[in-house]
Amino acid sequence: MFTPDGPSFRELTVQAMSSVEHGYDLLAPKFDATPFRTSTRLLTATTQALRPLGPFTTGLDVCCGTGAGLEVLESLCTERVAGVDFSTGMLSAAREAHPEATLIRADALSLPFAPSFDLAISLGAFGHFLPEDRPRIFTQIHASLRPGGLLAFPQPAPPRVGSRAYWTLWAFDAVMRVRNALWRPSFVMYYRTWPLADVLHDLQDAGFEVTLHPMESLGRREDGSPACRLVAARRT
Numbered sequence: 088m089f090t091p092d093g094p095s096f097r098e099l100t101v102q103a104m105s106s107v108e109h110g111y112d113l114l115a116p117k118f119d120a121t122p123f124r125t126s127t128r129l130l131t132a133t134t135q136a137l138r139p140l141g142p143f144t145t146g147l148d149v150c151c152g153t154g155a156g157l158e159v160l161e162s163l164c165t166e167r168v169a170g171v172d173f174s175t176g177m178l179s180a181a182r183e184a185h186p187e188a189t190l191i192r193a194d195a196l197s198l199p200f201a202p203s204f205d206l207a208i209s210l211g212a213f214g215h216f217l218p219e220d221r222p223r224i225f226t227q228i229h230a231s232l233r234p235g236g237l238l239a240f241p242q243p244a245p246p247r248v249g250s251r252a253y254w255t256l257w258a259f260d261a262v263m264r265v266r267n268a269l270w271r272p273s274f275v276m277y278y279r280t281w282p283l284a285d286v287l288h289d290l291q292d293a294g295f296e297v298t299l300h301p302m303e304s305l306g307r308r309e310d311g312s313p314a315c316r317l318v319a320a321r322r323t
């Protein structure tokens with residue numbers, strides 16, 4: 088993260104003490120040099136997992152940021168590709184990198200679309216939504232999809248309880264809870280608030296039929312389970 092092109096520790100601290108929207112406005116010019124942008128490896132794996140579920144004509148990247156997911160949509164969709172995000176700074180960067188895409192500023196909890204897309208994806212952003220917001224964001228995406236349209240996103244397996252990764256994410260979430268108890272505006276970003284069982288439950292409640300697809304190129308864990316699955320939720 089602390090590369091010559093990335094944000095300094097001081098810049099990251101100022102961003103983390105802002106609201107989510109303003110924090111991303113500040114981070115936008117250097118966002119692509121941070122590990123917060125979805126990696127090329129995950130983008131490739133997502134494209135590979137999605138391809139057999141197509142064909143797709145129109146695509147929407149929800150919380151598109153600087154446009155990582157637009158790369159996936161542009162390689163899969165034959166017609167219009169759009170991205171939505173509430174940070175003006177992130178949208179400006181996306182616009183520069185993806186001049187062909189339609190970019191819209193809106194809150195993902197209040198999407199402005201008719202049911203016109205046949206694929207919606209979201210990458211690396213669900214940690215910004217509290218569990219109680221999950222039904223709403225799924226309902227909003229559902230309403231933006233054509234009947235038969237697909238919402239898809241990668242869902243990494245949770246780290247093994249007691250592992251180093253487990254304690255790292257646990258500590259990150261604990262620090263954010265303390266920060267949000269003491270400071271306004273809040274910055275919602277938690278790693279452990281989207282367990283698969285709850286996500287599946289809320290998707291079904293929103294009117295989706297869900298299938299899970301192992302993302303084989305990302306490997307398997309010691310117990311043989313996939314390291315990451317693609318959640319594919321179809322609007323029935």
Ligand SMILES: C[S@@+](CC[C@H](N)C(=O)[O-])C[C@H]1O[C@@H](n2cnc3c(N)ncnc32)[C@H](O)[C@@H]1O
Binds near residue numbers: 107149193196209212
């Ligand atoms: C970690 S970045 C991920 C960006 C991109 N999807 C990627 O994978 O690189 C999270 C993005 O979600 C956006 N975001 C967070 N909450 C949002 C909301 N309620 N409505 C719209 N965008 C939101 C932020 O502005 C930011 O651009």
